[in-house]
Amino acid sequence: MSDPIKNMCKSLRLAYVAEIYESVPFESPSQFLEALFQEEFLMRERAKVQRLIKNAKFLDQKNLSNYEWNEKIRFPSHTNKEDLVSLQFIMKRQNVVLIGAPGTGKTHLASGLGRKACEQGYEVRFYRVSQLIELLEHALTNNKLAAFRKKFEKVELIILDEMGYLPFSKEGSELLFQLIAEWYEQKSLIITSNLEFSQWNRIFIDSRLTAALVDPLIHHAHVLTFSGGSYRLSNALSKPK
Known part of the structure; x- marks a missing residue:
């Protein structure tokens, strides 16, 4: 040419x-x-x-095509697998919370839903919660918190992975609370946690702050629970030596 x-x-x-x-x-x-x-x-x-x-910054290549659905995943009465993978919750600006022991497939499912959302044209961001707290605290220290929060204006789905694996400082808890409060009914969240809501006081210093955070999260949420032991551990043990 x-x-x-x-x-x-x-x-x-x-x-x-x-x-x-x-x-x-x-x-x-x-x-x-x-x-x-x-x-x-x-x-x-x-x-x-x-x-x-x-731009989503997924940690791996996991997707829904190789996700192993099983009877140990308990859905709430108002939704099912088909509803979840249709991503209607994003259109409705609802949340998905995945609760269960480490290694039960929560992060894989969250990443798979996020990747499918990208394929359908949604702006997605993936964060380990501890990483997001560090970024918030760094932005606050450098007087760039407003600019950091502005980065989420066009984002439609935020995945917060490993809520509860590490405790937060009071300042970090408050910063995360403010951010999630901003997103309430404006964006969809997928949160993975190894702790039930009643145990979130372990990671948030202030019990009142914990209650204030949980309330908007579950108001429009699909809460899935994952029972049983770790898939990663069982797979490792089943491999021939």
Whole structure:
């Protein structure tokens, strides 16, 4: 393709036409243009999904296609597997809370739902809760808290992994509370925790703050409980030596 045509594609923001036009079959001018532009749209969509996945900062490649659903996952009466994977909770700005022992598949499910949300065009962010607390405290210390909170304006789903694995300082608890309060009915959260709500006092210093945090989380939430032991441990033990 000549440089003038490449420059025109660039001006028209046709990112892929210059790369793909030779591979598009030609039967008629109108067919060629339609097929060419369809391929451009398709490649744009693929690039967008990859960008969303990259920005989400998942810790691994886990997705729903290799998730092992089982009878040890207890759904609330008002929802089921199909409702959950349809991501209707994001459209309704509801939350999902996954509670159970370490290694029971909570993070895998949260990541899988988040990755599917990216594939459907949603802005997603994944954080270990301890990491988010550190970022909040750092932003506060450097007088950049407002700028940090502004980063979530266009985010539609936030995954907070491992709530309860590490206790927080009073300052960290308050910062997290403020952030979640801002997101209430504006965004959807997926939270994984090894502690039941009644035990969250272990991680939040102030019991009143704990109650104030839990209330908005569960108001519009689907709470799933994971029983049984660790899949990771059982899989490791079952492998031949």
